[in-house]
Amino acid sequence: MTRWTVQDQAGDDFMRAAGAHPERVLLALDFDGTLAPIVPDPDDSRLDPRAAEALARLRGRLGALAIITGRGTQTVSKLARLEERGVNGLIVAGGYGAQRWVVGEAVDDAGARPAGIGEALEAIREAIEACGVDGVAVEDKGIALGVHTRRSDDPDRAYGSLLPRLEGIASAHGLTIEPGRSVIELRASTVTKGDAIRALIEETGATVVAMCGDDLGDLPAFDALVDLRAAGLTTCRVVSASLEQSGLGAYADILAEGTDGIADWLEALADATS
Numbered sequence: 426m427t428r429w430t431v432q433d434q435a436g437d438d439f440m441r442a443a444g445a446h447p448e449r450v451l452l453a454l455d456f457d458g459t460l461a462p463i464v465p466d467p468d469d470s471r472l473d474p475r476a477a478e479a480l481a482r483l484r485g486r487l488g489a490l491a492i493i494t495g496r497g498t499q500t501v502s503k504l505a506r507l508e509e510r511g512v513n514g515l516i517v518a519g520g521y522g523a524q525r526w527v528v529g530e531a532v533d534d535a536g537a538r539p540a541g542i543g544e545a546l547e548a549i550r551e552a553i554e555a556c557g558v559d560g561v562a563v564e565d566k567g568i569a570l571g572v573h574t575r576r577s578d579d580p581d582r583a584y585g586s587l588l589p590r591l592e593g594i595a596s597a598h599g600l601t602i603e604p605g606r607s608v609i610e611l612r613a614s615t616v617t618k619g620d621a622i623r624a625l626i627e628e629t630g631a632t633v634v635a636m637c638g639d640d641l642g643d644l645p646a647f648d649a650l651v652d653l654r655a656a657g658l659t660t661c662r663v664v665s666a667s668l669e670q671s672g673l674g675a676y677a678d679i680l681a682e683g684t685d686g687i688a689d690w691l692e693a694l695a696d697a698t699s
């Protein structure tokens with residue numbers, strides 16, 4: 426059973442170009458919802474084992490491998506255990522591209538906590554109290570705060586009530602708001618995954634590029650790939666589909682059925698480039 430499908434010419438072109446010239450490829454992937462199945466508690470998130478094996482096969486064949494994530498680099502290091510996976514050299518762009526770690530090197534993302542984040546925290550706690558739904562949790566990432574509604578008593582009501590309140594808090598403290606799957610993030614940096622993938626392309630010289638993602642925060646990277654395609658690169662948007670973010674399917678050059686579909690596609694890419 427195939428759990429991924431090519432949607433258009435760009436998807437076909439990528440698979441052909443990657444098979445012919447794997448050394449020209451940059452493969453970038455989001456973490457939660459793409460490489461790691463969505464779970465209720467963000468601390469329980471884990472790299473899919475089949476995806477991990479496929480990444481180890483792809484390392485050394487492809488020009489470059491990267492994870493571009495809203496998580497901090499230290500958190501990805503802990504949750505994904507990348508140093509044990511045979512993927513040294515894989516680049517992790519954390520905090521939507523604000524942080525950088527290369528697997529095999531020391532992790533150091535202990536930058537100063539931006540003033541706006543500390544100041545916003547108290548207002549966020551008050552907003553959670555005022556929304557009247559129990560079980561909303563705050564994930565403190567140092568340079569960003571994630572307000573999670575997934576484990577609350579009424580996730581839809583909590584999300585709808587909190588979004589405008591958190592937009593107001595973000596604007597009052599000079600923060601960027603980042604809505605996602607049952608999470609609303611407030612972050613100090615304005616860097617996007619679009620900036621991150623452009624920087625990686627510049628740095629690696631890749632001319633065949635794929636980005637895999639599942640959420641709204643991945644859209645700037647998808648948009649960057651469409652622009653770069655017009656400029657002559659071979660680019661491909663791989664969507665890890667979910668009911669939660671059903672609109673994302675419209676962006677797919679390759680559509681995968683969630684993290685299982687992504688693992689299948691990574692295995693197929695490893696076969697095609699061996």
Ligand SMILES: O=P(O)(O)OC[C@H]1O[C@H](O[C@H]2O[C@H](CO)[C@@H](O)[C@H](O)[C@H]2O)[C@H](O)[C@@H](O)[C@@H]1O
Binds near residue numbers: 455464493495496573
């Ligand atoms: O850019 P990503 O790698 O996709 O990270 C985006 C956010 O993902 C995490 O939250 C999501 O995954 C959780 C664990 O499966 C889930 O409980 C939550 O509902 C999802 O939104 C993470 O906690 C955030 O910090 C990331 O920024």
